[in-house]
Structures are given as structure tokens and as C-alpha cells.
Amino acid sequence: MSIYSVGRWICRSYFRLFFKVEVIGASRIPDEGGLLLCCNHFSNYDPPFVGSFFPRKVRFMAKEELFRFKPLQSLMMAVGAFPVRRGAGDKQALKVGLKLLKEGETLGIFPEGTRSKDGQIGKGLSGVGFFALRSDATVVPCAIVGKYRFFRKVRFVIGEPVPMEELKERKASAEEATEVIMKAIRKLHEQNQMS
Known part of the structure; x- marks a missing residue:
């Protein structure tokens, strides 16, 4: 068993024990092919949470x-x-990311680049648009809804793929592609709010 699998099992067990986790849309994900996973970001818990339930x-x-x-x-x-x-426009990181997508892996990115301090979804950085336009990967918007409060519900929503064909055909900028992806994330977040 790999370190990733062990870590995933530990993290998933932790989240299930201390939070009421609800995952929506997992069946939408194909078993193969490069995926660009794009999600909102407001806590240090987000990467292990997403990794546990994607x-x-x-x-x-x-x-x-x-x-x-x-x-x-x-x-x-x-x-x-x-x-x-x-x-810093890290060319090496961009190169690694494109290689992973080409090899059919899932690249996880929090497009805002840092945690939101007020819980609002901010502006995305152009790097995510770069990956979406320069690869053949399926772009998957996701949203984490709710705060990590013990024994409260946290919802992880996996959305429908964001179509990129039209943007690629007219050679849209990375900034424009990023905003299209961010709109999809915001929409998921808004539509899945909890009362």
C-alpha cells in the first residue's frame, strides 16, 4: 500500500469521525484521462479533505x-x-503540471492561490487558465461548502466539466479561461449552501 493510500485512509477516517461529510457528484468523474481539479480554498484542511474524497x-x-x-x-x-x-510565473511548475495532465493524472489546484480570509471566493490566478487551455484535460470545478467545525456538516461538491473548446478555438487568454472556471466554482458554492 502506498503512502498516499495510507494517508488518504487516515485523513478520510479523521474527517468522517469529526465532521458530517457529504460528497456530491463523485460519479461524474471518469476513471481515465487527465483531470484539472479546481476548488475554492479557505482552510489548511482543504488539500487533505479534497484528496480524501475525490x-x-x-x-x-x-x-x-x-x-x-x-x-x-x-x-x-x-x-x-x-x-x-x-x-512568480514558475515555468518549472507549469511544465510539471502539463506533463502530469498529459500522462492522464489528476492535477489539483486552488486557483485563488491562497486561503480566503473572509470565506468569499476571490479572483483566480491565470495559471489555472493556462493549464486548461494548453492541455486536453477535463476541467472539473469543485466547491467546499461549510466550515470545519467539529460534528458539523462539510459538503464537497464535484461539478460538471467546464467546456473549454470555444475558448481554445478563439485563442482566449489564460485570464479569461480562469474567470470562466471561477464562475463555475462560485455557482457550485452558491447552489449548495446549507441552511
Whole structure:
């Protein structure tokens, strides 16, 4: 059993024990082919939460600061994460991401680039649009709804793929593609609010 599988089992058990987890839309995910998973981000819990309940193994792009502490670096590498320099147009990270998508893997990105401080979904960075336009990957919007409060519900919603064909045909900018993806995430988040 891989470190990813063990970590996923531990994290999933933790979330199921301490939160009322509801997953919507998991059956929409194909078993094969590159996937670009795009999700809102407001907590440090988000990456393990998404990795625990998304149907396929997720390779996360993570801020390089997390890789500076050796023990954490080893763990991050073991679960398939790779570093990105935020706000610097990291060409190496873009190259790695495109390679993973081409190889049929799932690339997980939080397009806002950092956690939302007020719970609102902010503006996405152009990197996610770059991946969507430069690859043949299926773009999957996701939304985490609810706060991680013990024994309260947290909902993980996996949406319908965002069509990219028209944007590719007219050579849209990465910024425009990112905004289309962010609109899909916001819509999922709004439609799945809990009373």
C-alpha cells in the first residue's frame, strides 16, 4: 500500500469521525484521462479533505514554502505534491503540471492561490487558465461548502466539466479561461449552501 493510500485512509477516517461529510457528484468523474481539479480554498484542511474524497489520486501543486522544512518536504513528495513559487510565473511548475495532465493524472489546484480570509471566493490566478487551455484535460470545478467545525456538516461538491473548446478555438487568454472556471466554482458554492 502506498503512502498516499495510507494517508488518504487516515485523513478520510479523521474527517468522517469529526465532521458530517457529504460528497456530491463523485460519479461524474471518469476513471481515465487527465483531470484539472479546481476548488475554492479557505482552510489548511482543504488539500487533505479534497484528496480524501475525490475519487482519483490527486497531485497537488503546493506553495514552495511547504517544501523548505525537510520532514514535511519528504511527506509532500511522497504523496505526489510538487512546489510552485507563487506570483512568480514558475515555468518549472507549469511544465510539471502539463506533463502530469498529459500522462492522464489528476492535477489539483486552488486557483485563488491562497486561503480566503473572509470565506468569499476571490479572483483566480491565470495559471489555472493556462493549464486548461494548453492541455486536453477535463476541467472539473469543485466547491467546499461549510466550515470545519467539529460534528458539523462539510459538503464537497464535484461539478460538471467546464467546456473549454470555444475558448481554445478563439485563442482566449489564460485570464479569461480562469474567470470562466471561477464562475463555475462560485455557482457550485452558491447552489449548495446549507441552511
